[in-house]
Amino acid sequence: MADAQDKTLPASERKRRKAREQGQVARSPDFGHFLAIAIGGWLLVKWAPDIGQWMQQILMQGLRFDHALLQNPRLMGERAATLAAQMLMVVVPVGVVMALVGVASACLSGGWNFSTQALAPKFEKFNPLTGIAKLFGKDQLIGALKSTLLAAVLGTVGTLYLQSRIEEFSATLTMPLPAAIQHAMSASLTGLIQVVITLALFAAIDVPYQRWKLSESLKMSHQDVKDEYKEVEGNQEIKQKMKVKMREMARKRMLAAVPNADLVVMNPTHYAVALQYDEKKMGAPRVVALGADLLALRIRDIAREAKVPVLQAPPLARALYQHGELDKEIPGALFSAVAQVLAYVYQLRAAMAGEAPQPGELPELPVPPELDPHNPAAQARQPRGKR
Structure with missing residues (x-):
């Protein structure tokens, strides 16, 4: 009971969709009764003359006997089969129409829904104790009261109608059969209309009630909402661990690329950026x-172990860290500064190989002030989030 009281939140779209997949749809039996009686009555009125003639012919053929039929019982069987086939020619189309009416009434009240899950056997329903408990449940009690009320109202309507037309129906006993059939159908039309109106009133109440009942049964508690969110979005702790693991893997791949770099630019310990350039493959x-910080020191140490030149160029290192993208080309505004650094590195390598004189100090690099996050011109602009 406490759990039912906690379910005060409307069902989510996901829960409604799962309920439909399981066959839980708002179906109104009263609406189906109304539509079946209304369509059946309309067909009866529309086809009344043809039905009267057909019934008259069937009765005449069925009650006609001759000497051959009495002498040969096999012929009587064939006569019965012929009459049954003639009857099926009328009954089967009417049955097909009424079956389509049943499908249409279900679709109109709850929409089209085909679910194989509803056909799957549920062995818990074979438990007699569970079944007995459901017999005395609130839904069963309401359903029984509603059916009893409907039967009582229809019985009252039918009784009052027959009492008011008793002489009219009694008159059919004195009429020939074709006229009696036509007269009975005509006299029943008003009563049929009263029954249809009664069923329409019950359906107008039952359709919204069934939808409300389904909506109430699908309501969720706050815990249900949290559980569904975890199921859809995934456990946040697991997702956080996955993000940490992915960052760690990306960091390892990045550090593995440092030995293949052409140089590392530092600031001198806070930032480190490793650059690679192949004039045949890269623009x-x-x-x-x-x-930054400890990771910058790690990049520096790996570079020194791999004999990759490490240069101290604070403004350039800060600008590259702030505006560069991993595995992408450097910003166009830093081409000139990086070109001078690469030229210096190439001169340094040539000097170490004895092919050129030792270069002097690294010249001042043309780093645009607005790209250096420590420059007042750049601080006046909104900074971009750090990686």
Whole structure:
């Protein structure tokens, strides 16, 4: 009971969709009764003359006997089969129409829904104790009261109608059969209309009631909403661990690319950016690794172990860290500064190989002030989030 009281939130779209997949749809039996009686009555009125003639012919053929039929019982069987086939020619189309009416009434009240899950056996329903408990449940009690009330109202309507037309129906006993059939159908039309109106009133109440009942049964508690969110979005702790794991894997791949870099630019310990350039494959130098603080020191150590030149160029290192993208080419505004650094590195390598004189100090690099996050011109602009 406490759990039912906690379910005060409307069902989510996902829960409604799952309920439909399981066959839980708002179906109104009263609406089906109304539509079946209304369509059946309309067909009866529309086809009344033809039905009267057909019934007259069937009765005449069925009550006609001759000497051959009495002498040969096999012929009587054939006569019965012929009459049954003639009857099926009328009954089967009417049955097909009424079956379509049943499907249409279900679709109109709850929409089209085909679910194989509803056909799957549920062994818990074979438990007699569970079945007995459901017999005395609230839904069963309401359904029984509603059916009893409908039967009582229809019985009252039918009784009052027959009492008011008793002489009219009695008159059919004195009429020939064809006229009696036509007269009985005509006299029954008003009563049929009263029954249809009564069923329409019950259906007008039952359709919204069934929808409300389904909506109430699908309501969720706050815990249900949380559980569904975890199921849809995934456990946040697991997702956080996955993000940490992915960052760690990306960091390892980035550090593995440092030995293949052409140089590392530092600031001198806070930022480190590793650059790689192949004039045959790249249009501009590419950032293969970047980091700050401890990660910057790790990049520096790996570079020194791999004998990759490490240069102290604070403004350029800060600008590359702030505006560069991993595994992408450097910003166009830094091409000139990076080109001078690469030229210096190439001169340094040539000097170490004895092919050129030792270069002097690294010249001042043309780093645009607005790209250096420590420059007042850049601080006046809104900073971009750090990686």
